[in-house]
Amino acid sequence: MPDPWPTAITNIKPNSVRVRGYDIAELMGRCSFGQMVYLLLLGEPPDAPTGRLMEAILVSSVDHGATPPSALAARTVASTGASLSASVAAGVMSINRHHGGAIEACAHTLGEVVEKARFGKTLDEASDDVIGGYKKRGERIAGFGHRVHTADPRTRRLFELAAEAGVGNTPDTEPSHVDAARALERAFARAGKPLPINVDGAIGAILADLGFDHATMNGIFMIARAPGLVAHVVEEQHRMKPMRKIDPASHTYDGPADRTAPNQE
Numbered sequence: 001m002p003d004p005w006p007t008a009i010t011n012i013k014p015n016s017v018r019v020r021g022y023d024i025a026e027l028m029g030r031c032s033f034g035q036m037v038y039l040l041l042l043g044e045p046p047d048a049p050t051g052r053l054m055e056a057i058l059v060s061s062v063d064h065g066a067t068p069p070s071a072l073a074a075r076t077v078a079s080t081g082a083s084l085s086a087s088v089a090a091g092v093m094s095i096n097r098h099h100g101g102a103i104e105a106c107a108h109t110l111g112e113v114v115e116k117a118r119f120g121k122t123l124d125e126a127s128d129d130v131i132g133g134y135k136k137r138g139e140r141i142a143g144f145g146h147r148v149h150t151a152d153p154r155t156r157r158l159f160e161l162a163a164e165a166g167v168g169n170t171p172d173t174e175p176s177h178v179d180a181a182r183a184l185e186r187a188f189a190r191a192g193k194p195l196p197i198n199v200d201g202a203i204g205a206i207l208a209d210l211g212f213d214h215a216t217m218n219g220i221f222m223i224a225r226a227p228g229l230v231a232h233v234v235e236e237q238h239r240m241k242p243m244r245k246i247d248p249a250s251h252t253y254d255g256p257a258d259r260t261a262p263n264q265e
Contacts, residue, residue: 106143143201
């Protein structure tokens, strides 16, 4: 019999489920979904402010309307009569380099700025260098600017919660990815092309400062977007005719009017 292969994630025994060593029954009702994602990916539970920050990251990316590629892919497959799982899978499979991948790509870029700032340059100087390098190579820096928003409403709130959790608040001798994101924003403005940080850039900066591996960042976006994809698929199946021609520019919103979020604290 071959030696058993190892996994350090979840231990299953009769009448026992332990995630990273914790009894899942004890976590239920005490641990939010965002805290569980943090625990699964980093191996230890977050403190309360970081848990709220993780929850906010997931909420911020839960949906962005009917026009993103993942929603369109999920709705298109659903219109053929495909199952919920197949339709949602189609949406998830469309999350790649140019859709959702900006989180990981921006984290890489911010890492370049941080690395340069660790070796004698200011963050502003490092940002100018990095932007110059991308411009020379004809590459676009992900995480800045947005096709819809001129000031992404999610970005400010995420940075507020990050500050409450102490994320990005590092000494000058140890620049953070959040600091690097702000420095890049200033560098774009100096170059005459103001590009504000979007939600992907904010998430990339925060996750990097929390210590997440870049390889998990696209996955965190998938986790966040899955509920939105389920909602789009179910709506497509229940409200729309099969095999319709889906024109993303022609849809109209007919849901609830603007209202205030409930206070759950």
